[in-house]
C-alpha cells in the first residue's frame with residue numbers, strides 16, 4: 495500500500511482549478527433480497543429481483559458529495575459499468591448529489607479486473623484527483639477492484655476508509671484494520687475504498703430525484719475505451735449456505751445452563 499506520512503502538497507486544494515472526483519457505483523441485487531441459486535449451480539437467479547446501488551458505493555457517493563460541499567473538489571462524476579439498467583444506479587448517485595454520470599455499457603459479465611481496467615480508462619479521460627469505490631460489492635464479495643485500479647494507475651490507495659480528512663494541503667485517511675485503526679497520508683491522485691463507518695448516506699429526496707433526471711449521463715463502451723473485458727476466472731459452482739438447524743425449547747434454566755456448558759460451540 496502506498497503509505498505516505500507527513501505533509502504533502504496537494505493539487506486538490508488549488509484555487510480556481512477543476513478538481514474532479516470519480517466515484518464507482520455498481521448495480522447489485524438489493525441487500526434485502528434473499529437470492530436463490532440456479533438449479534445448475536452456475537450462479538444466482540436475478541430474474542425479477544429488485545436491484546439497487548451496492549451499499550458501500552452509497553457511502554462512496556455520500557463521501558464524494560460531502561467533499562464537494564466542503565469545497566475540496568469541484569465535480570463529482572459517478573461511473574457504472576454493466577447493462578443499460580445501470581443508468582438507474584447512476585440516477586441514484588446523481589440524486590444523492592453527483593454532478594454527472596458515465597455508463598460503460600456492456601452485456602458482458604464483468605469481473606473485478608475488467609472493471610478496474612474500465613475505470614482506469616475512464617480515469618485517464620477524466621483526470622480525477624481522487625477515485626472512491628466501495629470496499630466490496632455485496633454480490634461477488636471480491637474486495638479487489640479498488641486495489642487493482644490503484645495498481646493499474648500506479649496511484650496510492652487507502653482501503654477500508656472510516657475517515658477521510660483533507661486539511662491544510664494533506665489527504666489523511668483512517669483505515670479499519672484488524673485490531674484497530676490506522677491513519678495514513680496519501681499523495682494525490684489516489685484511490686480510496688469505503689468501509690461501513692465512513693458516513694451515513696443521506697436520504698434521497700423527491701426534488702433531488704427530479705433534478706437528477708436532468709443531469710448528463712454519457713454512454714461509453716469497453717470497445718470504445720479499448721478494454722478487453724474477457725474473463726480470467728471461471729465459476730465452477732455456486733451453492734446455498736448450509737441450512738441452520740431448528741432451535742429447541744428447554745423446560746427450565748438448569749437445562750439451559752447444562753446445554754450451554756456441554757453442547758454450545760464457539761462458532
Ligand code: AMP
Pocket residue numbers: 518519520521548550551554573574575576604606609626627628629630631632634635636637638639640
Ligand atoms: P468488488 O471488488 O467486486 O468487491 O467491488 C468493489 C467496488 O468496486 C464496488 O463497491 C464498486 O465501487 C466498484 N465496482 C465493482 N464493480 C463495478 C461495476 N460493474 N461498476 C462500477 N463500479 C464497480
